[in-house]
Amino acid sequence: MIIAEVSIIPIGTGTPSVSRYVAGAIEALAKQKKVKYQMTAMGTILEGELKDVLDAVTRMHESVFDRGAERVVTKLTIDDRRDKNLTIDYKVQSVMNKLG
Amino acid sequence: MIIAEVSIIPIGTGTPSVSRYVAGAIEALAKQKKVKYQMTAMGTILEGELKDVLDAVTRMHESVFDRGAERVVTKLTIDDRRDKNLTIDYKVQSVMNKLG
Amino acid sequence: MIIAEVSIIPIGTGTPSVSRYVAGAIEALAKQKKVKYQMTAMGTILEGELKDVLDAVTRMHESVFDRGAERVVTKLTIDDRRDKNLTIDYKVQSVMNKLG
Amino acid sequence: MIIAEVSIIPIGTGTPSVSRYVAGAIEALAKQKKVKYQMTAMGTILEGELKDVLDAVTRMHESVFDRGAERVVTKLTIDDRRDKNLTIDYKVQSVMNKLG
Numbered sequence: 001m002i003i004a005e006v007s008i009i010p011i012g013t014g015t016p017s018v019s020r021y022v023a024g025a026i027e028a029l030a031k032q033k034k035v036k037y038q039m040t041a042m043g044t045i046l047e048g049e050l051k052d053v054l055d056a057v058t059r060m061h062e063s064v065f066d067r068g069a070e071r072v073v074t075k076l077t078i079d080d081r082r083d084k085n086l087t088i089d090y091k092v093q094s095v096m097n098k099l100g
Numbered sequence: 101m102i103i104a105e106v107s108i109i110p111i112g113t114g115t116p117s118v119s120r121y122v123a124g125a126i127e128a129l130a131k132q133k134k135v136k137y138q139m140t141a142m143g144t145i146l147e148g149e150l151k152d153v154l155d156a157v158t159r160m161h162e163s164v165f166d167r168g169a170e171r172v173v174t175k176l177t178i179d180d181r182r183d184k185n186l187t188i189d190y191k192v193q194s195v196m197n198k199l200g
Numbered sequence: 201m202i203i204a205e206v207s208i209i210p211i212g213t214g215t216p217s218v219s220r221y222v223a224g225a226i227e228a229l230a231k232q233k234k235v236k237y238q239m240t241a242m243g244t245i246l247e248g249e250l251k252d253v254l255d256a257v258t259r260m261h262e263s264v265f266d267r268g269a270e271r272v273v274t275k276l277t278i279d280d281r282r283d284k285n286l287t288i289d290y291k292v293q294s295v296m297n298k299l300g
Numbered sequence: 301m302i303i304a305e306v307s308i309i310p311i312g313t314g315t316p317s318v319s320r321y322v323a324g325a326i327e328a329l330a331k332q333k334k335v336k337y338q339m340t341a342m343g344t345i346l347e348g349e350l351k352d353v354l355d356a357v358t359r360m361h362e363s364v365f366d367r368g369a370e371r372v373v374t375k376l377t378i379d380d381r382r383d384k385n386l387t388i389d390y391k392v393q394s395v396m397n398k399l400g
Contacts, residue, residue, distance in 0.1 A: 004142075005142040005143070011318060016311050016371035017312070020198050021194045023195050023199050023200075024179075027200055028198065041103055042179065050261075051258075053121075054210060065282060072279040073309060074215065074278040076278075077107070078261065078274040078276075079271075080265075080271065081271040083271070090193055094119040094124065094138065098119050112218075117210045137382045151358075158351075161378065171379075171381040171383070172378075172379070172380050173209060176377075177373065179373050180365075180371065189339065203341055209376070219397075223399050230313075232384060238340075240305075240338075240340050241338075241345050241391040289341075293320045293337060295323050295339065296339075298319050298322075298323035
């Protein structure tokens with residue numbers, strides 16, 4: 001299990017508002033069942049097996065072209081820890097526990 | 101006002117657990133009052149003026165050395181939109197509104 | 201064809217020097233023949249088909265665990281433009297041509 | 301001294317080609333003298349003091365609005381190592397030395 005974050009930016013869309021494309025990517029993500037996700041103001045956090053995450057990100061990336069974009073920049077950060085089972089909740093909680 | 105995301109990784113700490121360093125960076129962030137923030141499993145989302153955000157990120161970055169790290173990799177993404185006032189809530193809401 | 205950039209950070213290695221792990225990832229990349237690459241001081245730039253790039257990045261990521269790391273953070277940026285065939289050289293040249 | 305990488309993406313420009321904006325950012329960078337830089341196909345690598353790098357990145361970011369963009373996403377990665385003096389050349393060379 002890995003935790004990842006993906007952010008997707010369409011380029012050359014003619015308007016600074018890109019939420020329509022981001023919504024399409026979230027819908028593509030929601031169609032698969034293997035990767036859990038959580039939207040934030042700066043991207044989408046993913047939890048699952050590495051290959052399932054890469055597959056989900058590929059679908060999200062492709063969905064932006066389906067909505068008409070000609071160029072897409074997709075950023076993915078993978079956090080893979082093998083001595084312990086990472087989850088979204090565990091990561092946030094372990095920082096919270098150490099706050100003074 | 102910009103929305104940003106920062107993630108901070110200490111290198112060479114001897115253990116794969118880095119939540120102690122992340123907690124120190126959050127405490128450094130909490131001490132200043134100009135930048136609003138929200139923790140996620142993959143980073144911290146910031147809302148404020150660009151110069152205040154850069155100042156807060158510098159303090160977070162420095163705090164990791166204060167806790168003993170010898171090398172720190174800090175990633176910052178700045179989303180700056182000038183035709184409209186971006187907020188953390190607005191960004192999430194505008195995608196939610198477009199989901200099918 | 202896409203252009204991408206990958207950077208790989210082992211966490212908890214006990215020393216701030218991580219070039220041994222980066223070298224292992226470059227060797228894993230050199231073993232495959234479908235993706236062209238170029239090392240920089242901040243990552244490795246990749247040129248190839250999206251699925252071949254994801255496969256190469258997976259091998260690079262895995263190689264860091266093979267060398268003993270317990271946690272690895274891998275960042276990937278994909279630049280995919282479909283109205284034109286992007287190459288590493290083309291991207292640099294098109295900026296150079298516009299410099300005053 | 302830190303090594304950093306910056307990439308700047310204008311959003312909503314109406315065309316997938318953004319090299320005109322990147323060239324403007326490079327020109328803004330070239331006007332200051334404290335930060336060394338190197339262009340790549342995926343961003344610009346910077347070498348200098350942290351505060352000078354942040355100042356240079358702010359100027360680059362602002363230059364994209366000066367050329368007419370309404371929204372700009374700027375990504376910055378800072379690699380700061382305090383047990384040793386990092387340079388662009390040193391980082392590449394230390395990986396090259398370890399390749400089999």
